[in-house]
Amino acid sequence: DIQMTQSPSSLSASVGDRVTITCRASHSIASYLNWYQQKPGKAPKLLIYAASSLQSGVPSRFSGSGSGTDFTLTISSLLPEDFATYYCQQSYSNPRTFGQGTKVEIK
Amino acid sequence: QLQLQESGPGLVKPSETLSLTCTVSGASISSYTYYWDWIRQPPGKGLEWIGGIYYSGSTYDNPSLKSRVTISVDTSKNQFSLRLTSVTAADTAVYYCVTDYWSGHPYFDYWGQGTLVTVSS
Numbered sequence A: 001d002i003q004m005t006q007s008p009s010s011l012s013a014s015v016g017d018r019v020t021i022t023c024r025a026s027h028s029i030a031s032y033l034n035w036y037q038q039k040p041g042k043a044p045k046l047l048i049y050a051a052s053s054l055q056s057g058v059p060s061r062f063s064g065s066g067s068g069t070d071f072t073l074t075i076s077s078l079l080p081e082d083f084a085t086y087y088c089q090q091s092y093s094n095p096r097t098f099g100q101g102t103k104v105e106i107k
Numbered sequence B: 001q002l003q004l005q006e007s008g009p010g011l012v013k014p015s016e017t018l019s020l021t022c023t024v025s026g027a028s029i030s031s032y033t034y035y036w037d038w039i040r041q042p043p044g045k046g047l048e049w050i051g052g053i054y055y056s057g058s059t060y061d062n063p064s065l066k067s068r069v070t071i072s073v074d075t076s077k078n079q080f081s082l083r084l085t086s087v088t089a090a091d092t093a094v095y096y097c098v099t100d101y102w103s104g105h106p107y108f109d110y111w112g113q114g115t116l117v118t119v120s121s
Helices: none
Strands: A004-007 A010-013 A019-025 A033-038 A045-049 A062-067 A070-075 A085-090 A102-106 B003-007 B018-025 B034-041 B048-053 B059-061 B069-074 B079-084 B093-101 B107-111 B115-119
Touching: A004 A085, A010 A019, A019 A033, A019 A085, A019 A102, A033 A062, A033 B107, A045 A062, A045 B107, A070 A085, B003 B093, B003 B107, B018 B034, B018 B093, B018 B115, B048 B069, B048 B079, B048 B093, B059 B069, B079 B093
Parallel strands: A010 A102
Antiparallel strands: A004 A019, A019 A070, A033 A045, A033 A085, A062 A070, A085 A102, B003 B018, B018 B079, B034 B048, B034 B093, B048 B059, B069 B079, B093 B107, B093 B115
16 A cells, blocks of 8 residues: 655644645655645545646645655645645555645644 | 435444445436545544445455445446445444546545444444
8 A cells, every 4th residue: 555644744824824734655656646625524625636736616825746755735825714634645556545634723 | 516425324333234325416426437435534533545436336445444345336326335344443434425536637526524423332
């Protein structure tokens, strides 16, 4: 199985901050990397697919980059509705695997 | 708009079988571009992919579940289902049915609201 490791596990940030979350795969996954946002009590929501493609309807303050084993999710200017947990997920091979999540909290 | 809705018992006894159904609306389950998957999330923990099925009946699942999983599809009802046998407390989780858009770079784009299944006597 391909292991996905996110860092940090949690972070505190203020509205307006630029936030970067990293995700590392245990093997090269080319650009088969997706990012999801999950709010408490809700299902995850797709933000980014294929490492850098913005899902329809997702604000442009979200962006993704990377390929191979190292990836990043960036929120350019944090808004109150962005406080949530973020997961990366590889779709390079089965079983599909997720990172452990990064919780973005209000400072 | 494609929508997914999970249904099934919220409480299952240890060693018994967990059975859930996902009803798809707004799209045909016979779509060429989707697999239909199950993902679960234990309370307070991360996401685990369980497996998926194509409308033709072709399936794939997570070996970590040690062949306890059966996923089936009923195209006449636009539904797909999950059976997980020999459950333990470790199977307590919110179970989501999701669409697996598999063309090009696969991703999970539509999610059901999730249903909590508790394994307890």
